[in-house]
Structure formats: C-alpha cells, structure tokens
Amino acid sequence: MAERTPDLYLLLDLGSSRLKWSLRDADGHERARGAEAGIATGVARMVQDVPRVPAGAWLARVGAPERSQRLREALATAWPGLEVREVxxxxxxxxxxxxxxxxxxxxxxxxxxxxxxxxxxxxxxxxxxxxxxxxxxxxxxxxxxxxxxxxxxxxxxxxxxxxxxxxxxxxxxxxxxxxxxxxxxxxxxxxxxxxxxxxxxxxxxxxxxxxxxxxxxxxxxxxxxxxxxxxxxxxxxxxxxxxxxxxxxxxxxxxxxxxxxxxxxxxxxxxxxxxxxxxxxxxxxxxx
Missing domain, CATH: 3.30.420.40 (ATPase, nucleotide binding domain)
Structure with missing residues (x-):
C-alpha cells in the first residue's frame, strides 16, 4: 500500500462540467491542483501530481449520485483505503x-x-x-x-x-x-x-x-x-x-x-x- 501523508488533504469539487481538485495542508497551503473534464482523467492526473496517499478527501458533488460512485471507485483503485467524505x-x-x-x-x-x-x-x-x-x-x-x-x-x-x-x-x-x-x-x-x-x-x-x-x-x-x-x-x-x-x-x-x-x-x-x-x-x- 502506498505511503499515506498525514497532513495533506484532498478537496474535490465534482461540478456539472469538470472535476476540480486541490491538495492542501492544515495551514492552508496548496501543494497541487487541477481540473479535468472527465472523472477518470482527473484521477489519473491527481495520481501523477500527488505521489503519496492523502490523509483524507472531502467531496462536493452536483448532479446524479452515480457520479460520486464513479469517482469513489476511481480513487479506490488509485489509492486503496482513502476515506472520501461527501458533504x-x-x-x-x-x-x-x-x-x-x-x-x-x-x-x-x-x-x-x-x-x-x-x-x-x-x-x-x-x-x-x-x-x-x-x-x-x-x-x-x-x-x-x-x-x-x-x-x-x-x-x-x-x-x-x-x-x-x-x-x-x-x-x-x-x-x-x-x-x-x-x-x-x-x-x-x-x-x-x-x-x-x-x-x-x-x-x-x-x-x-x-x-x-x-x-x-x-x-x-x-x-x-x-x-x-x-x-x-x-x-x-x-x-x-x-x-x-x-x-x-x-x-x-x-x-x-x-x-x-x-x-x-x-x-x-x-x-x-x-x-x-x-x-x-x-x-x-x-x-x-
């Protein structure tokens, strides 16, 4: 299992047209960010830019609930065990x-x-x-x-x-x-x-x-x-x-x-x- 980073958190904005994300530490410093039209391509880019598993993820999703499930499945494949809290x-x-x-x-x-x-x-x-x-x-x-x-x-x-x-x-x-x-x-x-x-x-x-x-x-x-x-x-x-x-x-x-x-x-x-x-x-x- 990939090494988990205890002080970095993944923020996920699954909007109508794009998946936007930001990796931040507790002091508010942004370590990486991105935006992609597709869920799969967005997660693939995250894995490239974030070498270690974040401590946790927070998700805001608009549209059908199935979109959250697709995102969770992609994240689980990339980072098994990552907890995603949908707000x-x-x-x-x-x-x-x-x-x-x-x-x-x-x-x-x-x-x-x-x-x-x-x-x-x-x-x-x-x-x-x-x-x-x-x-x-x-x-x-x-x-x-x-x-x-x-x-x-x-x-x-x-x-x-x-x-x-x-x-x-x-x-x-x-x-x-x-x-x-x-x-x-x-x-x-x-x-x-x-x-x-x-x-x-x-x-x-x-x-x-x-x-x-x-x-x-x-x-x-x-x-x-x-x-x-x-x-x-x-x-x-x-x-x-x-x-x-x-x-x-x-x-x-x-x-x-x-x-x-x-x-x-x-x-x-x-x-x-x-x-x-x-x-x-x-x-x-x-x-x-």
Whole structure:
C-alpha cells in the first residue's frame, strides 16, 4: 500500500462540467491542483501530481449520485483505503430579522439560511461557507457564472437571505440555435461568442442572435447583482465575489469592483475540513 501523508488533504469539487481538485495542508497551503473534464482523467492526473496517499478527501458533488460512485471507485483503485467524505448542506432556519451567528460560526458547517430545506445546491452552500469565513461580519453577494448563473446574498450577520438563478451564457443560446438551425450553426466545443462584446446590430442571424443574447444576458445578470446588493439590507459596502467559467465575460458589466473567487467551492470544503484558507494575494474589493 502506498505511503499515506498525514497532513495533506484532498478537496474535490465534482461540478456539472469538470472535476476540480486541490491538495492542501492544515495551514492552508496548496501543494497541487487541477481540473479535468472527465472523472477518470482527473484521477489519473491527481495520481501523477500527488505521489503519496492523502490523509483524507472531502467531496462536493452536483448532479446524479452515480457520479460520486464513479469517482469513489476511481480513487479506490488509485489509492486503496482513502476515506472520501461527501458533504451535504447543513442549513439552520433563519428568522426574518437579523440574527447573531452565536454557535453557528464558519467552523461549525451549519449555515443559517432562509432557503427551503433540500433546495440549496452543495456548490452554493460551500461557496457561502467560504465567503462567510473570508468576510466575517460583512455582507457579501456571490455570483457564479457557470452552466447556470447563481447569485446569492449573505447578510452581515452570516445569514443566507436567498438568491437568484438565471440561464448561463450558452444555455439559452443553445435553445435559440435549435429554433434557428436553418440559419445558425451550433457552437463547437470551446468556441466562444465571436466577437465579444459587440452591441452593434448583427448583419446576419448568427450575429443578431449572439449580440442580442450576450447583451441581454450580461445586462440581466448585472441588474440582478444590483438587486442582490440592495437585498443585503445594509447602508455600508457590500463585497461581491465572482466565480464560474464565464466570470471574465461578465466582470466588465458589473458596476462595482468584484473579487475573483474561482476556488470558492474548494475553499468551502477546506472550512468543513478544518483547514486554514489560503491567502488570496489580493485585497477585498467592495462598493465605494
């Protein structure tokens, strides 16, 4: 059996499109990281980059439970005996008014939330835990521009007030393309909107669709973020943290500074594992 490393922990974010992972020590230092589209290729890369068996693994998974089983089987083949703890949201009902966190600090894993039981995805839950740990006592708006766009509101007292869900940049475009398939070709894998961003009227159906939807999508998300800031119910600054594959396309449309937070789910797993969070290397941007 491979030698086990007692002070290194594997964090696994099994998202809709990619398996992202981070190997960290108890002080929050990241020793290795990676992201792959497939589970098998992702685990193969981990084995190359991590020569010893981690002390344990923490997993956040979205989608069908069978995806967790496939990942566990691949990890068991690579590292027999590795314990994988899959996390689930731990929500505590929140009152309508403000409420001190009391015993529900970041390290407890419990999140006071107004969201319906069983409805909050584990990725959003982990990102909220990370934001609460990084911004204690401050209101935060979390934006994840991925397959879908989620915008969550964390009040200054650590209570999750709820959020918003919108179509992702490519989700609605794909639906419209099917309706216009005689004039608009589907985007090839990895192909982006071309050009981006352009707001001049399109001179063919593809341009008209791409420019119309891109402008509406970015403007709509920006409007929701503005509403989310207001929902934080504070007269002071509100931090905005931005993650997701389409974060770069969205950033220019937001009317206030934002902080890149692409490792939010992994950081939330670190909180649950009792690990320190790594330094971000940047200041916390807030509203002026």
């Amino acid at each position: 689930a949201p731990q929500l505590v009902p929140a009152p309508d008014g403000t409420d001190a966190e009391g015993t529900f600090g970041p390290e407890s894993g419990a999140l006071r939330s107004a969201y319906a039981d069983g409805q909050l995805g584990v990725d959003r839950y982990c990102a909220l835990l990370a934001a609460r740990a990084r911004c204690p006592g401050r209101p935060v708006v979390l934006v994840d521009a991925g397959t879908a766009v989620t915008v969550d509101v964390l009040r200054a007292d650590g209570v999750h007030a709820g959020g918003y869900i919108l179509p992702g940049l490519y989700m609605a475009r794909e639906r419209m393309q099917r309706l216009l398939s005689d004039r608009v070709a589907p985007l090839a894998p990895g192909e982006g909107f071309d050009p981006w961003p352009v707001t001049d009227p399109g001179r063919n159906t593809t341009e008209a669709l791409d420019r119309g939807w891109a402008t509406a999508w970015a403007g709509g998300v920006a409007a929701v973020v503005t509403q989310a800031r207001a929902a934080a119910h504070t007269a002071g600054p509100v931090a905005c943290r931005l993650a997701g594959g389409d974060a770069a396309a969205l950033r220019a449309y937001l009317d206030a500074p934002v902080t890149d937070d692409r490792g939010a789910v992994l950081d939330g797993l670190a909180v649950l594992a009792g690990l320190a969070l790594p330094e971000t290397g940047e200041g916390e941007d807030t509203d002026p």
